[in-house]
Amino acid sequence: QGISAEPQTLKTIHELSMLSQTTVPDFPKSSRSKELIKQGLLDNDFLKNLELGQVKEIVESMYSVEYDAGALIIKEGDIGSMLYIMEDGRVEVSKEGKLLSHMLPGKVFGELAVLYNCKRTATITAVTACKVWAIDRQCFQTIMMRTGLLRQAQYTSFLKSVPTFQPLVEEKLIKIADVLEETYYSPGTYIIRQGACGDTFYIISKGSVKVTMRQTPSDDEKFIRMLKEGEFFGEKALQGEDIRTANIIAADGTGVTCLVIDRESFEQHMGDLKEMREIHGSMDDSRRKLNESFNNMKLND
Numbered sequence: 095q096g097i098s099a100e101p102q103t104l105k106t107i108h109e110l111s112m113l114s115q116t117t118v119p120d121f122p123k124s125s126r127s128k129e130l131i132k133q134g135l136l137d138n139d140f141l142k143n144l145e146l147g148q149v150k151e152i153v154e155s156m157y158s159v160e161y162d163a164g165a166l167i168i169k170e171g172d173i174g175s176m177l178y179i180m181e182d183g184r185v186e187v188s189k190e191g192k193l194l195s196h197m198l199p200g201k202v203f204g205e206l207a208v209l210y211n212c213k214r215t216a217t218i219t220a221v222t223a224c225k226v227w228a229i230d231r232q233c234f235q236t237i238m239m240r241t242g243l244l245r246q247a248q249y250t251s252f253l254k255s256v257p258t259f260q261p262l263v264e265e266k267l268i269k270i271a272d273v274l275e276e277t278y279y280s281p282g283t284y285i286i287r288q289g290a291c292g293d294t295f296y297i298i299s300k301g302s303v304k305v306t307m308r309q310t311p312s313d314d315e316k317f318i319r320m321l322k323e324g325e326f327f328g329e330k331a332l333q334g335e336d337i338r339t340a341n342i343i344a345a346d347g348t349g350v351t352c353l354v355i356d357r358e359s360f361e362q363h364m365g366d367l368k369e370m371r372e373i374h375g376s377m378d379d380s381r382r383k384l385n386e387s388f389n390n391m392k393l394n395d
């Protein structure tokens with residue numbers, strides 16, 4: 095079970111950029127402590143899906159707290175807002191008076207109440223004098239949200255720059271931005287294979303791809319055209335046709351980065367595919383260009 099940033103849908107890019115400017119504190123610490131915190135976060139089942147940028151910010155904003163031996167750090171049933179990582183010492187975990195386990199340096203504790211807004215699920219007591227790193231929920235959530243918001247703003251403005259998506263209102267663009275997955279394909283990767291089933295739609299955010307086709311399975315692949323940044327492919331999948339009509343290959347050189355949406359997330363976030371009508375016009379243009387290239391190829395054969 096992991097967590098991921100849940101960006102909220104906000105109305106304007108202005109609001110997004112205001113929120114993204116919120117600052118979080120930076121408490122100096124040794125590189126050994128930074129590494130211990132980073133590893134602790136990445137080893138925790140509930141936090142291991144954090145992005146490295148988020149981990150870095152959390153590491154910077156954690157501050158040091160010391161407890162004497164015997165101190166009660168977390169009490170089961172309390173409302174809690176702090177998440178901790180052990181730097182030195184040993185704590186014990188107990189539930190309903192029963193000892194469950196001990197925790198040593200590098201362990202995260204108190205994450206459940208912070209992540210899930212629930213009451214403390216166990217009691218944590220210092221067995222020896224302890225030095226821990228701490229972060230409060232508000233700071234933690236600012237970091238989580240900010241990363242999500244920055245990405246949302248970046249994707250939304252990218253979508254706005256793609257002619258296909260320009261007719262859509264900003265709120266829709268934000269919704270699409272929320273369901274995009276950024277994926278890198280190394281040079282020569284077949285992102286789509288002709289004849290295969292598929293339900294994903296791709297927008298090129300960096301680099302380019304090569305479109306090729308075979309007329310029959312025994313024919314050689316024929317080059318159709320290149321698609322570059324801002325162009326898209328696989329759109330038929332969003333319209334319910336899942337047999338791929340061409341190969342799409344990551345171009346030589348640096349490869350390609352695409353923003354990927356699958357049909358399910360698209361439908362979930364866009365209501366239904368009627369929304370696509372708004373952008374069909376420009377999609378058809380693009381498709382027409384592709385067909386024209388294909389026909390030219392056939393004429394030239």
Ligand code: CMP
Binds near residue numbers: 194195203204217
């Ligand atoms: P939280 O519920 O916020 O506060 C108590 C913490 O104890 C909890 O987060 C976990 O970090 C930790 N904890 C809860 N249950 C267990 C368990 N069974 N074993 C070890 N640690 C636990």
